[in-house]
Structures are given as C-alpha cells and as structure tokens.
C-alpha cells in the first residue's frame with residue numbers, strides 16, 4: 443500500500459438501537475493526502491459525523507484500522523493521535539471567560555498537563571509535553587502561572603491576526619463566549635483548531651451557521667491551510683463552493 447497522509451481500512455460503526463444494534467457503516471476504506479480538501483456528503487443520518495469521529499478516535503461504537511504517515515494508530519496514544527487528527531464539531535464547545543482564553547485553551551491545558559506528566563510525546567505544537575520541551579521551560583507555578591505562560595506561547599496579536607483572517611474582525615478578544623452569535627462561535631472554534639496546526643482537520647459542518655460571506659472566508663482559510671499541507675475533510679450540506687479537490691458520498695453504509 444502506498445503511503446498516504448491518512449488511511450483508514452475496514453471502518454465499521456454499530457450503534458445501540460431499539461432492535462438491539464444498528465450498523466451505520468461497515469468495511470469502509472478511505473485515503474487522503476496532504477493538501478487535499480475532501481467534501482464528505484450524503485443524506486442526513488447516514489453516518490458522516492460517526493465516520494469523522496471514528497477517524498479522530500472519538501467514537502466508541504466504531505472500529506477499523508487507521509494509519510497516519512504510514513504509522514498505525516495503535517502506535518499513538520489517543521491524545522497524540524488527536525494532536526494530528528483534529529475533529530472540529532458542528533456545535534462549538536467554547537470554554538473560558540473570554541475569546542482569548544477560549545482560543546488559548548489547548549496551550550493552557552498543554553502546560554498544565556506538562557506539569558502533571560513529563561513523559562515523552564510527539565513533537566507537535568499541540569502536544570503538551572513536546573511543546574513545553576521545545577520551549578525549554580518547566581512551569582510549576584499553579585493555574586495562574588499556567589495561564590500567564592499560555593499567554594506567552596500564544597500572544598494576543600497572533601490570536602487577533604488569526605481571527606481577522608477568517609472574517610472575525612468584529613470579535614473582541616475580551617468578549618464572553620456566550621455573547622457570540624452561532625456563526626461567530628463557529629469561527630472562534632475553527633481559529634482555535636487551526637492554531638494547533640493538525641495534519642488532518644475533520645470539519646463537521648463548520649460553515650453551517652455562517653452567512654455566505656463568512657462561509658466563503660472560512661473556505662478560503664481552509665484552502666490556505668491545505669496549500670500549506672494540511673489535509674481537510676469537510677462535512678457540508680451547502681452547495682459546492684469550488685474549494686474541495688474531491689467529493690465522496692456516504693450512503694447506504696458505503697462510500698462512493
């Protein structure tokens with residue numbers, strides 16, 4: 443088998459149902475290379491989200507064999523895997539008192555995890571141990587120290603530039619997440635994930651809550667990320683926007 447950035451073989455998902463169990467899909471294979479944007483489409487309820495969460499190792503009802511850069515997923519801890527294979531949910535989960543804190547959360551958690559566990563991880567910016575090692579710092583100063591150093595690692599001007607680039611000029615970094623519109627929340631969630639620089643981004647209807655202008659801006663940002671080498675799978679219900687390099691359809695338990 444030639445080495446793709448990401449490969450999945452024999453993916454299966456069986457969920458509990460009134461009759462006992464329901465098979466959503468079975469025996470699916472999928473490959474994606476760096477720089478590709480693949481749109482995953484299909485009727486509602488066919489299992490698109492279930493497939494993406496399976497790829498991210500977030501779906502307890504799914505199984506199969508997956509490879510990243512030719513390495514089997516079993517060689518990665520779930521956390522290491524998700525540093526490189528990032529799932530962006532349809533409904534954003536924004537934790538923090540304000541937008542800056544929300545976006546900084548992966549860095550803040552990384553530093554706190556580094557405090558708890560100094561064992562080795564992958565060499566990835568979103569990987570807690572690796573990131574702390576590359577900074578050559580040990581943070582032992584408790585939660586306030588951790589937050590402060592998260593600011594050092596991801597300063598406001600970088601967050602500001604990222605938000606501006608995806609059409610969020612209107613979003614103040616000090617704004618509380620619950621004051622954001624649905625579309626703004628979706629874009630903040632996207633910005634946070636892009637800043638962790640995953641190899642494969644699994645975007646589950648991230649443009650569903652946006653107006654056409656902002657959906658186009660998000661598509662342009664994903665396109666830029668793909669040009670820099672990120673692979674992207676998008677679940678979309680909107681009309682094709684010309685950004686995808688390929689479209690696959692999930693229907694009746696199969697991919698075509």
Ligand SMILES: Nc1ncnc2c1ncn2[C@@H]1O[C@H](COP(=O)(O)OP(=O)(O)OP(=O)(O)O)[C@@H](O)[C@H]1O
Nearest residue numbers: 457458459466484485486487488489490491492493
């Ligand atoms: N944890 C679960 N328990 C029971 N059924 C589930 C579970 N997760 C998903 N399902 C069912 O699996 C099927 C596929 O759901 P999924 O959300 O993956 O579909 P989808 O194609 O992404 O749908 P949509 O386009 O509407 O978002 C649905 O019938 C859903 O009800």
